[in-house]
Amino acid sequence: MVPNIHSALPVTGTKPRTSRKALLILGFLFALAAIALVAMAVSQNKPLPKNIKYGIVLDAGSSHTNLYVYEWPAEKENDTGVVHQVEVCKVEGLGISGYSQDTEKAGLSLQRCMKRAQEVVPEHQHRETPVYLGATAGMRLLSLQNRSIADRVLSAVEKTLRSSPFNFQGARVISGQEEGAYGWITINYLLGNFKQVTGTSGALDLGGASTQITFVPDQEPIESQENSLHFRLYGKNYKVYTHSFLCYGKDQALRLKLASDLQASVRAPDLLDPCFHPGYLRIMNISDLYTNPCIANGEQQLPFTQLHLQGNGDYQRCRMTIQKIFNTSHCPYSSCSFNGIFLPPLQGEFGAFSAFYFVMNFLNLTTEKSPVPLDKVTSTVERFCSRPWHKVKAEFPKIKEKYLSEYCFSGTYILSLLENGYGFTMEKWQSIQFLGKVTLHVDAGWTLGYMLNLTNMIPAEKPPTRPLSHASYVGLMVFCSLVLVAVLLLSWLTFHKPKCLQKGLI
Numbered sequence: 409m410v411p412n413i414h415s416a417l418p419v420t421g422t423k424p425r426t427s428r429k430a431l432l433i434l435g436f437l438f439a440l441a442a443i444a445l446v447a448m449a450v451s452q453n454k455p456l457p458k459n460i461k462y463g464i465v466l467d468a469g470s471s472h473t474n475l476y477v478y479e480w481p482a483e484k485e486n487d488t489g490v491v492h493q494v495e496v497c498k499v500e501g502l503g504i505s506g507y508s509q510d511t512e513k514a515g516l517s518l519q520r521c522m523k524r525a526q527e528v529v530p531e532h533q534h535r536e537t538p539v540y541l542g543a544t545a546g547m548r549l550l551s552l553q554n555r556s557i558a559d560r561v562l563s564a565v566e567k568t569l570r571s572s573p574f575n576f577q578g579a580r581v582i583s584g585q586e587e588g589a590y591g592w593i594t595i596n597y598l599l600g601n602f603k604q605v606t607g608t609s610g611a612l613d614l615g616g617a618s619t620q621i622t623f624v625p626d627q628e629p630i631e632s633q634e635n636s637l638h639f640r641l642y643g644k645n646y647k648v649y650t651h652s653f654l655c656y657g658k659d660q661a662l663r664l665k666l667a668s669d670l671q672a673s674v675r676a677p678d679l680l681d682p683c684f685h686p687g688y689l690r691i692m693n694i695s696d697l698y699t700n701p702c703i704a705n706g707e708q709q710l711p712f713t714q715l716h717l718q719g720n721g722d723y724q725r726c727r728m729t730i731q732k733i734f735n736t737s738h739c740p741y742s743s744c745s746f747n748g749i750f751l752p753p754l755q756g757e758f759g760a761f762s763a764f765y766f767v768m769n770f771l772n773l774t775t776e777k778s779p780v781p782l783d784k785v786t787s788t789v790e791r792f793c794s795r796p797w798h799k800v801k802a803e804f805p806k807i808k809e810k811y812l813s814e815y816c817f818s819g820t821y822i823l824s825l826l827e828n829g830y831g832f833t834m835e836k837w838q839s840i841q842f843l844g845k846v847t848l849h850v851d852a853g854w855t856l857g858y859m860l861n862l863t864n865m866i867p868a869e870k871p872p873t874r875p876l877s878h879a880s881y882v883g884l885m886v887f888c889s890l891v892l893v894a895v896l897l898l899s900w901l902t903f904h905k906p907k908c909l910q911k912g913l914i
């Protein structure tokens with residue numbers, strides 16, 4: 409019997425419509441689920457609102473104190489090079505060791521910069537923001553001279569820091585070793601050297617009262633224990649040589665030189681000084697020269713109380729007088745810098761900062777891309793020293809007279825220290841870069857390394873990394889969801905549509 413096509417119509421006509429509806433609903437639900445999946449993945453994994461952390465370090469140097477405010481994204485804490493310097497506040501007046509006569513003032517002097525830090529760090533983060541003070545060679549010398557006065561100075565600065573809303577973490581004198589090590593950590597952290605296969609960069613720091621040299625030598629072992637440091641950073645071991653020469657910062661070195669000149673001279677109050685410009689005159693109290701442990705005795709034997717320094721701007725002679733403060737007559741190791749201090753052969757690139765930079769920058773010897781050759785540096789300093797003082801003063805009326813009058817000595821001292829003291833030859837000189845800032849905004853110096861260490865921001869082992877970046881993860885999730893929807897749609901079309909088409913119902 410031929411089936412009654414008409415009688416079948418109502419039956420066959422309602423069934424496909426119902427299943428099509430169901431399929432549509434199903435498809436819609438799947439699409440909805442896929443969209444929900446994508447939305448969830450995106451919202452769950454989108455970066456949290458930027459969470460910035462802050463840290464404050466006060467560098468209490470021999471000549472003055474600087475306050476640094478650093479910031480970094482909390483979630484990237486253990487990455488390298490993520491810390492920015494957001495503020496540097498120069499404390500007015502003396503370095504804290506200069507307040508030995510009135511120790512309370514050492515604390516008061518910091519108040520203005522502490523107020524400034526309160527403006528820079530958002531108020532709701534004051535309590536959680538650590539503040540550290542590290543004092544360097546000026547306080548090392550004061551401690552050697554009079555421990556109880558040095559302690560009173562530290563108590564005074566502690567009082568000021570404790571009364572601020574920040575999280576006070578300590579005020580202490582850091583050792584010369586620490587100063588060298590943290591300077592080295594700062595520049596290598598900022599240069600990204602800890603995470604690269606390339607080597608590290610050495611660090612040269614020149615202060616007013618001490619100077620540091622720190623680098624990874626080729627030669628092992630490091631012959632003297634007190635010059636040897638071991639670090640494990642980001643899963644790598646570093647054996648670092650460091651030495652801090654107390655009394656060989658540029659201000660103390662000048663006093664050493666003057667004391668040595670006095671000893672060598674006929675001990676008259678008038679001293680012709682080749683390290684100052686022709687026509688320059690400085691009157692100094694002898695008692696000011698012999699006030700700290702860098703220069704032992706000698707004062708009592710002098711028949712005058714004042715010294716009249718008269719410049720004659722002679723670079724070569726200046727170099728010779730400076731040379732006398734480096735004692736190279738004995739060396740108990742395979743090689744030495746001076747004063748019997750071990751120095752392994754120089755190795756790799758060096759970053760020279762603090763006063764190394766200030767002086768070279770003033771002399772226009774830091775502007776060129778590649779390092780200025782040693783002979784050009786020498787001739788520049790030589791020419792500068794020979795210029796009459798009145799002309800120098802007229803050309804740079806805005807520069808503090810104390811700095812301006814001493815750039816000739818400082819430039820010559822830097823050359824003596826690097827060439828004769830450390831053995832930077834013409835060739836090796838090319839590996840020194842004079843740095844003010846390492847990256848765009850961060851000053852080279854020990855403070856950042858100190859904070860990174862105390863906040864445990866440099867892990868010993870490599871922090872585990874996510875297999876995918878956030879963007880690739882979200883992208884992949886979206887892609888997979890789209891594939892899922894497409895497959896469902898395709899399978900629906902493959903298994904259902906042809907059947908319907910066959911019957912001509914769609």
Ligand SMILES: Nc1ncnc2c1ncn2[C@@H]1O[C@H](COP(=O)(O)OP(=O)(O)O)[C@@H](O)[C@H]1O
Nearest residue numbers: 469470471472544545615616617618657763766
């Ligand atoms: N613009 C400048 N020009 C020349 N010298 C400078 C300048 N600014 C700072 N200095 C010098 O840099 C040195 C900084 O040393 P400082 O950090 O105070 O001492 P230390 O590190 O030995 O405790 C001081 O000798 C200071 O006079």
Ligand SMILES: [Ca+2]
Nearest residue numbers: 469544615762
């Ligand atoms: Ca310093």
